[in-house]
Amino acid sequence: MPLVRSIAPIDWFLPKENAVILKGLIKVESDFFVHALSEKGAMGLTQLMPSTAKELGVLNPFNVFQSVDGANRYLKDLQKRFNSVNLALAAYYEGPTRVARQGPSVEGLKYAQKVLNSARDFENRTAFFKDAVYFEPYFELGKHFSGGVNFYLSLLGVAYLTGGLNVSDRVSQHVFVYPNITDSVSLILGERDLNLVGGFFFRKMPDFGIQLLVGKNELDVNALARVWRFYITAGFSQQRLRVGFIFK
Numbered sequence: 001m002p003l004v005r006s007i008a009p010i011d012w013f014l015p016k017e018n019a020v021i022l023k024g025l026i027k028v029e030s031d032f033f034v035h036a037l038s039e040k041g042a043m044g045l046t047q048l049m050p051s052t053a054k055e056l057g058v059l060n061p062f063n064v065f066q067s068v069d070g071a072n073r074y075l076k077d078l079q080k081r082f083n084s085v086n087l088a089l090a091a092y093y094e095g096p097t098r099v100a101r102q103g104p105s106v107e108g109l110k111y112a113q114k115v116l117n118s119a120r121d122f123e124n125r126t127a128f129f130k131d132a133v134y135f136e137p138y139f140e141l142g143k144h145f146s147g148g149v150n151f152y153l154s155l156l157g158v159a160y161l162t163g164g165l166n167v168s169d170r171v172s173q174h175v176f177v178y179p180n181i182t183d184s185v186s187l188i189l190g191e192r193d194l195n196l197v198g199g200f201f202f203r204k205m206p207d208f209g210i211q212l213l214v215g216k217n218e219l220d221v222n223a224l225a226r227v228w229r230f231y232i233t234a235g236f237s238q239q240r241l242r243v244g245f246i247f248k
């Protein structure tokens with residue numbers, strides 16, 4: 001159950017060069033939403049495709065700093081190559097190879113104009129990054145029936161702060177920080193019932209994930225897969241198998 005929130009003025013994170021155009025581009029691409037994900041796989045504020053992100057050295061397109069920096073460098077390269085803001089924006093939209101060989105399409109030029117119009121509209125207006133806080137109720141079946149709720153809070157896409165309560169034969173709690181190495185891999189640092197734990201989380205957004213946690217007298221492995229609007233989970237800890245459902 002996501003709750004969208006405004007987190008910080010976008011102007012704080014824009015470079016001096018291309019600041020106005022980048023602001024318009026981000027408005028058009030993601031409407032300032034940090035974790036925007038398109039059906040084609042474009043990610044983040046500036047909707048970088050995985051192949052483009054790789055070429056730019058952007059490990060995590062959902063990271064606000066990396067997304068803005070990558071898009072700025074890419075846009076500057078395109079402006080230098082085509083010597084035109086309109087052509088550079090069209091190339092951002094449909095690829096520089098297509099624009100170089102065939103010229104911009106009608107859709108590409110419309111996109112460029114839309115970005116420039118948004119840039120003018122927001123040049124002297126304060127716009128805020130938007131992101132979501134997730135509250136996820138769940139239940140699990142194992143040695144005991146258990147249920148609870150987790151929350152997830154993004155920290156500018158650099159890391160996630162999570163916490164939760166679980167009720168089964170006893171009440172337990174946890175607080176974890178997930179520093180994001182890439183868009184698919186995160187480290188895990190935190191505590192469960194005041195015991196330190198660490199591990200990693202691998203995810204293939206938004207459909208699959210696997211998590212490993214290690215702590216004092218604890219080994220916890222959990223996998224999840226999305227089915228419609230909820231996730232099916234399966235895992236084990238301390239020799240106990242469990243399956244469950246997380247409701248989105």
